[in-house]
Amino acid sequence: MSSTTSTRPTIGVLALQGDVREHVAALEAGGARAVTVRRPSELAAVDGLVLPGGESTTIDRLLRVFELRDDLRARIADGLPVYGSCAGMILLADRLLDGAQGQETLGGLDVTVRRNAFGRQVDSWEEHLPLTGVTDGGSPVDAVFIRAPWVEEAGPDVQVLGRVGSGPAAGRIVAVRQGALLATAFHPEITGDDRVHRHFVAMVQERD
Numbered sequence: 411m412s413s414t415t416s417t418r419p420t421i422g423v424l425a426l427q428g429d430v431r432e433h434v435a436a437l438e439a440g441g442a443r444a445v446t447v448r449r450p451s452e453l454a455a456v457d458g459l460v461l462p463g464g465e466s467t468t469i470d471r472l473l474r475v476f477e478l479r480d481d482l483r484a485r486i487a488d489g490l491p492v493y494g495s496c497a498g499m500i501l502l503a504d505r506l507l508d509g510a511q512g513q514e515t516l517g518g519l520d521v522t523v524r525r526n527a528f529g530r531q532v533d534s535w536e537e538h539l540p541l542t543g544v545t546d547g548g549s550p551v552d553a554v555f556i557r558a559p560w561v562e563e564a565g566p567d568v569q570v571l572g573r574v575g576s577g578p579a580a581g582r583i584v585a586v587r588q589g590a591l592l593a594t595a596f597h598p599e600i601t602g603d604d605r606v607h608r609h610f611v612a613m614v615q616e617r618d
């Protein structure tokens with residue numbers, strides 16, 4: 411574990427595939443020192459980690475190629491704060507529905523996630539959502555969903571932070587927290603609203 415001060419923690423962004431740059435910028439705006447993580451030594455040096463949006467099957471495969479998978483699972487079990495966005499939410503789920511053949515997750519969150527849950531015809535859409543602990547007393551976040559998963563079932567220790575508000579998927583869970591793990595089905599990193607990342611930075615600081 412690194413010895414950064416609690417005021418500005420070092421947070422890694424897993425940089426194997428996906429929208430890494432956007433997360434780096436959002437973390438910096440949210441008060442962290444952001445670094446990219448591709449090697450076990452880089453993983454060992456961070457106080458928290460973001461699993462970006464992208465393609466969960468590719469990230470799953472590359473985690474093995476880059477020999478990061480076992481170390482990352484161990485650090486998650488050890489309480490490392492991790493924020494997963496979209497594909498990252500899939501990777502954090504203990505149980506996966508509609509995964510590709512042979513696809514595995516890292517696990518950690520006691521949830522069942524359905525991949526590409528909103529259907530192939532709905533590639534992306536945007537909705538303004540209130541999020542518990544993030545938007546309290548403020549405006550809702552601009553939630554951009556891109557071939558997004560949803561949480562089909564959440565265990566008793568999982569705190570539901572946000573649900574879809576309207577349309578055929580109304581009520582579906584799209585933001586959760588369990589201990590040091592945070593996950594959203596949408597992509598706050600591409601909207602210029604840093605409140606979700608700020609929330610995660612505070613979670614990392616709590617852990618210091």
Ligand SMILES: NC(=O)CC[C@H](N)C(=O)O
Nearest residue numbers: 463464465466496497557
């Ligand atoms: N925007 C995203 O991260 C999409 C996730 C993608 N559908 C997957 O299965 O990983």
